[in-house]
Amino acid sequence: MNSNSARLLLRNLLLHRQNRISLWLHQSNGYSSVSFIRSPETLGSREPRDLYFTISPWKRMLSSASAPEKREEVREISVSDGGKGEIGKRQPEAVTVSSYWGVAPLKATREDGSPWPWNCFMPWDAYKTDLSIDLTKHHVPKTFLDKFAYRTVKILRIPTDIFFRRRYGCRAMMLETVAAVPGMVGGMLLHLKSLRKFQQSGGWIKALLEEAENERMHLMTMVEIVQPKWYERFLVLTVQGVFFNAFFILYLLSPKLAHRIVGYLEEEAIHSYTEFLKDIDSGAIENIPAPAIAIDYWRLPKDATLKDVVIVIRADEAHHRDVNHFASDIHFQGKELREAPAPVGYH
Known part of the structure; x- marks a missing residue:
């Protein structure tokens, strides 16, 4: 078990020396992004699983760091503002979607001011x-x-x-x-x-x-x-x-x-x-x-x-x-x- 761990660690160190990796960590919109640049001489020489071993620690770290921030970003959708909510507010349970399509029922009245009861004609x-x-x-x-x-x-x-x-x-x-x-x-x-x-x-x-x-x-x-x-x-x-x-x-x-x-x-x-x-x-x-x-x-x-x-x-x-x-x-x-x-x- 110890020999396998040592072999894996040595392999990762060698791979790090063969590749130039640039990491940009952008803290914007509550998530992080990672970019990897491979050297031309080694492009295509590594197997997919090797690349996974390289980025998996970063992936776990970034996902654990950004998850709480994502959960806090809940957009509130209201009918009055046409669906443009504010960050940080919880979404209501019932959302009216008719305003999104712009097809709202017409409120018609009779000549005496009473509500119009018919949908088949106006x-x-x-x-x-x-x-x-x-x-x-x-x-x-x-x-x-x-x-x-x-x-x-x-x-x-x-x-x-x-x-x-x-x-x-x-x-x-x-x-x-x-x-x-x-x-x-x-x-x-x-x-x-x-x-x-x-x-x-x-x-x-x-x-x-x-x-x-x-x-x-x-x-x-x-x-x-x-x-x-x-x-x-x-x-x-x-x-x-x-x-x-x-x-x-x-x-x-x-x-x-x-x-x-x-x-x-x-x-x-x-x-x-x-x-x-x-x-x-x-x-x-x-x-x-x-x-x-x-x-x-x-x-x-x-x-x-x-x-x-x-x-x-x-x-x-x-x-x-x-x-x-x-x-x-x-x-x-x-x-x-x-x-x-x-x-x-x-x-």
């Missing part, structure tokens, strides 16, 4: 519907595609009448599930076309996506009123899956036919909501208070009722009717939608 998304719009307008089918679109919508109405009959709340829920699809499909395909051809859309992407969002809010309102059963939810899932894929293919093949069909669907929606109002007026359907989401979205009075909600939804459908018939007319003239200004914000 106060600047709410609006008052133009109720003066003409509900009786109808596009008379003239061309073959017009007649095809009109007959298709009439045929689609037959199973709806059989299944729902006079249950206009459930009918409206199913209608809004379908009506929210065309705007999303059209906006998505126009978005891809704009990227593919490096062309502006003329505002039609935003206009169609606004329509889809508006129809979705109709559905969210109707769900609050109707409370659909499990089989009605399953029916919604099935109809939406079939209609989305069918309309996607149709829009790729003929946008003018797709918009014409949507225009006639909106005319049927106006008719359905008119019948809905008749049943409310006759007492067949109870005129319950309007859901809170509808009051905030359409800026209705606090004492608004179901009838008020149906009236504004029907007016929205009339606006969508005009937009889609207008879009189809643009295509029938041999032009693209981007060549005509889009009716953005048309409510």
Whole structure:
């Protein structure tokens, strides 16, 4: 054992004489650094384990000296200063990371100063519907595609009448599930076309996506009123899956036919909501208070009722009717939608 220790000590002394080692010990930021410079004539002659024997005492000494200092350097991260803490303070247990990304929830309020309760839309998304719009307008089918679109919508109405009959709340829920699809499909395909051809859309992407969002809010309102059963939810899932894929293919093949069909669907929606109002007026359907989401979205009075909600939804459908018939007319003239200004914000 003694001979081995002596041999190891002698070997280390010889290695120290063969190499010029410069050690710089920097006491900065609470840690030490060591640099080793080997002589050119001996570079590559030593084995890794020999170098380990040389630096291991320094390594142990430096690590033991700097460890306490490192433990004391705890940076405190606070939300108020944007994550710039001070040395010497302990980090709190709970750290809010949202300020790091700059995505903080907006604190919105109603007009009366009360907190805004919705995350699905903000106060600047709410609006008052133009109720003066003409509900009786109808596009008379003239061309073959017009007649095809009109007959298709009439045929689609037959199973709806059989299944729902006079249950206009459930009918409206199913209608809004379908009506929210065309705007999303059209906006998505126009978005891809704009990227593919490096062309502006003329505002039609935003206009169609606004329509889809508006129809979705109709559905969210109707769900609050109707409370659909499990089989009605399953029916919604099935109809939406079939209609989305069918309309996607149709829009790729003929946008003018797709918009014409949507225009006639909106005319049927106006008719359905008119019948809905008749049943409310006759007492067949109870005129319950309007859901809170509808009051905030359409800026209705606090004492608004179901009838008020149906009236504004029907007016929205009339606006969508005009937009889609207008879009189809643009295509029938041999032009693209981007060549005509889009009716953005048309409510």
